[in-house]
Amino acid sequence: MITAPPSTSGPKAGDAQAVLTIDLAALAENWRQLAMRVAPATCAAVVKADAYGIGIEAAVPALVAAGCKVFFVAHVSEARRVRALDSKVDIYVLNGLLPTAVEPCLALNLRPVLGSLSEARLWVAAAGAAPCALHVDTGMKRLGAGLAEIPDLAALRLNADLLMTHFVASENPGDPLNRQQIERFAEIRALLPPMRASLANSSALFLPEQPFGDLVRPGYALYGGNPTPGLDNPMRAVLRLDAPILQTRVIEAGEKVGYNAQWTANRRTRLATIGIGYADGLPRQAMSTDAKPGGEAIVAGHRVPFAGRVSMDLTVLDITDVPETDVRAGTRACLLGPEISIDDLGARAGTIGYEVLTRLGQRYHRVYVTE
Numbered sequence: 001m002i003t004a005p006p007s008t009s010g011p012k013a014g015d016a017q018a019v020l021t022i023d024l025a026a027l028a029e030n031w032r033q034l035a036m037r038v039a040p041a042t043c044a045a046v047v048k049a050d051a052y053g054i055g056i057e058a059a060v061p062a063l064v065a066a067g068c069k070v071f072f073v074a075h076v077s078e079a080r081r082v083r084a085l086d087s088k089v090d091i092y093v094l095n096g097l098l099p100t101a102v103e104p105c106l107a108l109n110l111r112p113v114l115g116s117l118s119e120a121r122l123w124v125a126a127a128g129a130a131p132c133a134l135h136v137d138t139g140m141k142r143l144g145a146g147l148a149e150i151p152d153l154a155a156l157r158l159n160a161d162l163l164m165t166h167f168v169a170s171e172n173p174g175d176p177l178n179r180q181q182i183e184r185f186a187e188i189r190a191l192l193p194p195m196r197a198s199l200a201n202s203s204a205l206f207l208p209e210q211p212f213g214d215l216v217r218p219g220y221a222l223y224g225g226n227p228t229p230g231l232d233n234p235m236r237a238v239l240r241l242d243a244p245i246l247q248t249r250v251i252e253a254g255e256k257v258g259y260n261a262q263w264t265a266n267r268r269t270r271l272a273t274i275g276i277g278y279a280d281g282l283p284r285q286a287m288s289t290d291a292k293p294g295g296e297a298i299v300a301g302h303r304v305p306f307a308g309r310v311s312m313d314l315t316v317l318d319i320t321d322v323p324e325t326d327v328r329a330g331t332r333a334c335l336l337g338p339e340i341s342i343d344d345l346g347a348r349a350g351t352i353g354y355e356v357l358t359r360l361g362q363r364y365h366r367v368y369v370t371e
């Protein structure tokens with residue numbers, strides 16, 4: 001049966017510097033919200049890349065308890081971890097079928113998402129009527145069988161219980177590619193034996209076309225990412241990241257901060273150094289230089305900017321505008337939380353929240369909150 005989520009993981013509180021708080025109640029609520037949105041279609045959960053960095057061992061039990069019965073991973077190694085937590089749920093492996101994956105898929109009752117005629121032939125030869133999914137390409141040109149392979153696939157005795165495709169630009173509701181892909185998918189589906197249909201990732205759940213099919217595959221939105229960029233985030237935040245201030249100091253106008261002296265104080269400036277850097281997944285491109293602003297943190301209720309480059313283990317904040325009595329060594333700076341989302345940090349680092357999430361480091365003391 002299902003294992004309970006852990007209450008903490010990673011280095012213990014006293015040994016770690018930064019603390020990552022993961023709200024599993026918010027994760028469960030996000031899943032329930034999406035499940036209600038798409039009903040009567042089934043809502044699965046994508047937990048590839050260690051559940052987008054938050055931890056498979058924490059995310060899967062919380063999602064199962066919320067009612068989720070279908071999981072998607074990218075790799076067999078991830079599927080093994082999900083299977084170890086629950087013997088019953090359906091587990092689909094998105095990255096297709098390498099010959100080495102056949103045996104673990106059979107032994108662990110995993111469903112490979114077959115993405116070409118040759119993968120389908122390999123599966124039928126080795127696994128006979130064992131269930132699988134079939135991925136067809138409607139525009140991404142990454143994985144998925146092409147139109148030319150469909151007649152041969154239709155003739156195979158493949159026990160595919162799910163026909164899926166993946167959107168190229170579902171976060172842009174105005175992009176004509178969305179409608180094109182929905183149409184191409186319908187055309188391909190008509191050429192194949194009857195199967196349940198699955199098209200939608202997180203953002204596609206918010207498209208006006210409502211391309212829910214029979215089963216949807218959200219990932220990012222479950223973890224609190226905004227599936228509707230440019231609009232208010234309909235999801236609850238799941239992560240909070242706090243790092244302690246190690247030192248504070250005052251520098252004079254004209255003095256410079258950090259590697260390669262890329263940030264210059266334009267006034268008498270108070271700095272705080274925090275114990276988190278790019279080795280912890282704080283994007284190096286969140287650096288703040290004289291040429292561009294960078295990341296921000298919340299210190300004692302004030303929003304403060306980064307000063308200089310993000311180092312491996314350290315980052316410097318400009319806390320001049322925080323009352324001096326509110327800050328000392330040990331005060332925590334919040335880098336992700338109610339006021340700074342993963343989407344915000346991604347944008348300030350020239351990347352996307354998905355990358356912020358999946359690069360979360362291994363040095364955090366992780367605390368899992370369940371209510």
Ligand SMILES: *Cc1c(COP(=O)(O)O)cnc(C)c1O
Nearest residue numbers: 046166201202217218219220221
């Ligand atoms: C990662 C992935 C998803 C989930 O996408 P999100 O944008 O994170 O919701 C769904 N389907 C496929 C094929 C994927 O690779």
